[in-house]
Amino acid sequence: MVSFRTLLPMLALLATAECTINWTRCDPVQFDSSTVPVPFQCGTLDVPFDYTSHNSSEKLTLKLVKAPAPLKSKGSILFHMGGPGLPNRGDFSTVAPTLIPLTGGDHDLIAFDSRGTVDTIPLRCHKDPVQQFRMFMNQQASNASETGAAVLWARGAADSAACAANAGPAGSVMTTAFVARDLISVVDALDEDGMLRFWGFSYGTTLGATVAAMFPERVDRMILDAVQNVHEYYHAQANFEEWEVSDQLFSTIFTSCIDAGPELCQLAAYNKTAEELETAAWELLDTIKHQPIAIGQLVKMWPTVVAMIDILAFGGEGPLETLLGSMPVINITATNTPTLVSGDNALGGIYCSDNQVRTQNFDDFAPAIDKLYSTSRVMGDIAMGSYMRCQQWKIKPKETYTGSFDVQTKNPVLFIENVHDGHTPLKSAYNVSSGYEGSVVLEVDGYGHGSTAAPSACTLRTVNAYWANGTLPEAGTRCDRDIEPYMLGWWPEVFKEAGVNATWINDE
Ligand SMILES: *[C@@H]1O[C@H](CO)[C@@H](O)[C@H](O)[C@H]1NC(C)=O
Ligand SMILES: *[C@@H]1O[C@H](CO)[C@@H](O)[C@H](O)[C@H]1NC(C)=O
Ligand SMILES: *[C@@H]1O[C@H](CO)[C@@H](O)[C@H](O)[C@H]1NC(C)=O
Ligand SMILES: *[C@@H]1O[C@H](CO)[C@@H](O)[C@H](O)[C@H]1NC(C)=O
Numbered sequence: 001m002v003s004f005r006t007l008l009p010m011l012a013l014l015a016t017a018e019c020t021i022n023w024t025r026c027d028p029v030q031f032d033s034s035t036v037p038v039p040f041q042c043g044t045l046d047v048p049f050d051y052t053s054h055n056s057s058e059k060l061t062l063k064l065v066k067a068p069a070p071l072k073s074k075g076s077i078l079f080h081m082g083g084p085g086l087p088n089r090g091d092f093s094t095v096a097p098t099l100i101p102l103t104g105g106d107h108d109l110i111a112f113d114s115r116g117t118v119d120t121i122p123l124r125c126h127k128d129p130v131q132q133f134r135m136f137m138n139q140q141a142s143n144a145s146e147t148g149a150a151v152l153w154a155r156g157a158a159d160s161a162a163c164a165a166n167a168g169p170a171g172s173v174m175t176t177a178f179v180a181r182d183l184i185s186v187v188d189a190l191d192e193d194g195m196l197r198f199w200g201f202s203y204g205t206t207l208g209a210t211v212a213a214m215f216p217e218r219v220d221r222m223i224l225d226a227v228q229n230v231h232e233y234y235h236a237q238a239n240f241e242e243w244e245v246s247d248q249l250f251s252t253i254f255t256s257c258i259d260a261g262p263e264l265c266q267l268a269a270y271n272k273t274a275e276e277l278e279t280a281a282w283e284l285l286d287t288i289k290h291q292p293i294a295i296g297q298l299v300k301m302w303p304t305v306v307a308m309i310d311i312l313a314f315g316g317e318g319p320l321e322t323l324l325g326s327m328p329v330i331n332i333t334a335t336n337t338p339t340l341v342s343g344d345n346a347l348g349g350i351y352c353s354d355n356q357v358r359t360q361n362f363d364d365f366a367p368a369i370d371k372l373y374s375t376s377r378v379m380g381d382i383a384m385g386s387y388m389r390c391q392q393w394k395i396k397p398k399e400t401y402t403g404s405f406d407v408q409t410k411n412p413v414l415f416i417e418n419v420h421d422g423h424t425p426l427k428s429a430y431n432v433s434s435g436y437e438g439s440v441v442l443e444v445d446g447y448g449h450g451s452t453a454a455p456s457a458c459t460l461r462t463v464n465a466y467w468a469n470g471t472l473p474e475a476g477t478r479c480d481r482d483i484e485p486y487m488l489g490w491w492p493e494v495f496k497e498a499g500v501n502a503t504w505i506n507d508e
């Protein structure tokens with residue numbers, strides 16, 4: 001017989017097991033402390049599978065990773081690095097060495113893989129893995145041929161039907177509203193002050209804007225960085241505004257190349273104007289119908305892009321194979337294929353379920369295609385298949401956030417936007433900020449997607465003060481960049497210069 005004395009501790013143990021996070025050392029293969037010098041800890045948390053079903057006890061296990069504060073922790077900050085659909089823990093862990101100094105070293109930094117991604121109830125649109133893979137690979141550019149757009153539209157219909165047929169119950173519980181509730185569940189499980197501290201990048205800003213709108217009283221500190229226009233994300237046929245300055249940024253690859261000079265950027269050696277260089281690059285791209293490159297997201301890759309153009313368009317020196325070898329390539333293998341495919345499916349499961357517009361037929365979507373093409377020559381086509389799939393999405397989510405984005409949060413939100421971000425323009429940051437009472441936009445005069453892509457001592461000071469004391473910059477503050485495009489140097493140099501504790505940047 002079980003006595004009370006043995007039963008009570010058992011019940012207590014059950015209770016803790018359910019609502020606290022048991023942090024242990026991470027699997028060293030997954031979070032390798034030898035390549036990223038952070039002693040990561042991992043944990044899990046069971047949360048409701050379906051928050052809308054009050055009679056259900058079905059659980060979903062979230063997987064979390066933590067970069068422990070090097071100093072005494074003043075509380076945890078949760079992160080979302082963007083997507084949607086990307087592996088958040090993995091993306092967070094690679095940026096963690098930069099995020100630790102940026103948050104002052106006195107917070108635990110935490111990220112979890114959100115619903116629908118990696119192996120947390122991944123969306124499965126096909127039972128057969130070969131079909132699954134085909135769905136991922138068959139998304140050609142809509143402008144690749146005269147019939148490309150119509151074919152892509154038909155593909156979108158087929159894919160969304162397949163997802164609806166095979167997703168099962170998981171398909172209807174992976175909207176951003178559910179992830180917002182998961183964030184609050186994590187805050188509750190951490191058992192600190194019950195308040196949310198959050199830093200979101202790109203799609204992570206949509207998640208942040210949503211959780212702040214659903215739980216305004218829970219907001220202690222929140223940075224929304226590389227800001228998506230949340231209104232378009234939920235209520236437009238496509239994210240048009242995201243590409244408004246992409247072409248301008250494409251041009252910047254060439255103007256800043258000339259500014260950097262031939263020592264740092266080889267194309268500058270041809271005595272051509274930036275305009276001539278760009279024209280040559282376009283001729284090249286049109287010839288090979290190249291997939292658009294991720295402008296602004298990978299500023300550090302500009303030298304490689306430029307070297308490639310040099311070889312292909314100007315017959316410059318250097319074996320192309322070596323150069324291509326130095327670019328991060330997607331290596332399609334039996335082991336990583338599920339990850340690649342699951343990222344694409346997850347994007348559908350999350351974005352398509354969040355988006356509240358549906359378009360009945362191809363002709364009604366045609367104006368959106370024209371608008372995307374005229375918004376950006378370089379990026380207008382890149383997400384076309386995804387938009388078309390969403391417009392024909394058939395899974396009905398259990399909960400979608402349909403409310404307003406005019407929000408009075410308990411404490412004000414800090415928005416950050418790089419002035420030269422080819423993916424999320426400054427305009428979007430001001431748009432969303434205007435709905436969040438007391439919020440301020442910090443402009444960073446840097447290149448790339450997110451403030452972490454633009455090393456700046458001023459950004460360091462400003463975000464440190466916000467995390468430490470809630471101090472907001474004056475409206476209209478613009479931080480200078482400290483590293484020019486094509487120059488060597490990155491955050492560690494900025495940290496050193498600013499006197500950041502050397503042990504945090506692995507530089508004693
Ligand atoms: C925490 O996890 C470790 C390793 O998995 C395990 O040995 C330990 O019993 C767990 N503790 C609790 C309270 O669940
Ligand atoms: C749970 O509630 C739903 C309606 O919200 C109902 O359809 C379902 O039958 C209930 N399930 C159980 C096990 O009570
Ligand atoms: C630097 O950080 C370490 C922990 O990583 C801490 O022990 C040390 O006291 C810090 N040094 C200073 C000067 O704050
Ligand atoms: C570029 O111009 C400089 C100075 O006008 C000249 O010395 C150099 O030879 C030119 N280079 C090329 C590749 O034309």
Ligand SMILES: *[C@@H]1O[C@H](CO)[C@@H](O)[C@H](O)[C@H]1NC(C)=O
Binds near residue numbers: 329
């Ligand atoms: C790609 O995968 C193959 C087979 O596993 C491997 O031999 C090759 O080195 C990989 N290439 C890269 C760039 O990782």
Ligand SMILES: *[C@@H]1O[C@H](CO)[C@@H](O)[C@H](O)[C@H]1NC(C)=O
Binds near residue numbers: 376380
């Ligand atoms: C689409 O392709 C046509 C023909 O190749 C070209 O003229 C047009 O500029 C392209 N549009 C975009 C946005 O790439």
Ligand SMILES: *[C@@H]1O[C@H](CO)[C@@H](O)[C@H](O)[C@H]1NC(C)=O
Binds near residue numbers: 229431432434
């Ligand atoms: C924000 O963007 C949405 C969608 O483009 C637009 O409808 C709205 O008017 C904008 N709001 C402000 C304040 O600019």
Ligand SMILES: *[C@@H]1O[C@H](CO)[C@@H](O)[C@H](O)[C@H]1NC(C)=O
Binds near residue numbers: 468
């Ligand atoms: C926070 O405020 C205190 C007291 O005013 C100040 O000493 C400290 O430097 C501030 N911290 C940061 C990071 O700005």
